Amino acid sequence: MTQDWKQPRSTDHGTATHGSLAASLVVVLGICVSVAWPTRAVASQALAQKYACVACHQPTAKAVGPSWKDIGARYGEGKGTAAQLAASIKAGSSGKWGAMPMPAQAQIPDADLQSLAQWALDGAK
Numbered sequence: 001m002t003q004d005w006k007q008p009r010s011t012d013h014g015t016a017t018h019g020s021l022a023a024s025l026v027v028v029l030g031i032c033v034s035v036a037w038p039t040r041a042v043a044s045q046a047l048a049q050k051y052a053c054v055a056c057h058q059p060t061a062k063a064v065g066p067s068w069k070d071i072g073a074r075y076g077e078g079k080g081t082a083a084q085l086a087a088s089i090k091a092g093s094s095g096k097w098g099a100m101p102m103p104a105q106a107q108i109p110d111a112d113l114q115s116l117a118q119w120a121l122d123g124a125k
């Protein structure tokens, strides 16, 4: 009598727990992917203009600062990380490329910095 209702209940419970755990993992992964990818490709060129990076950085020719292409060549393909580069843009940089320092860009939100850094790592493509 007691066993009749106890057994199916505990089985149901186990299945439900597994199902919802798997479902939440899928949701978490989905959020990570959608935050990391679409923003940067679309927005980065526009961000570089919005924050006037283009006043000092050209696609392929050295201007006041190094070209996006040179930055990509130096840090891309695993030689540097976007987080590293984002920090360098935010705090400013000096002595790595030449005599001219880059002023700190502290006004830029971290998400935008991250997009710009990843974009620069990819050679601004």
Ligand code: HEC
Pocket: 048, 051, 052, 053, 054, 055, 056, 057, 064, 065, 066, 071, 085, 088, 089, 093, 094, 095, 096, 097, 098, 099, 100, 101, 102, 103, 105, 108, 116, 117, 120
């Ligand atoms: C006033 C001119 C100027 C502006 C504006 C400017 N940069 Fe720079 N940037 C430089 C110079 C000069 C350097 C080289 C600094 C050095 O030698 O360390 C540099 C270096 C960099 C580097 C390489 C940093 C490193 O650690 O090697 C990145 C990436 C970069 N800039 C991105 C940006 C982005 C993105 C923006 C816009 C948010 C921006 N810059 C705005 C002048 C500028």
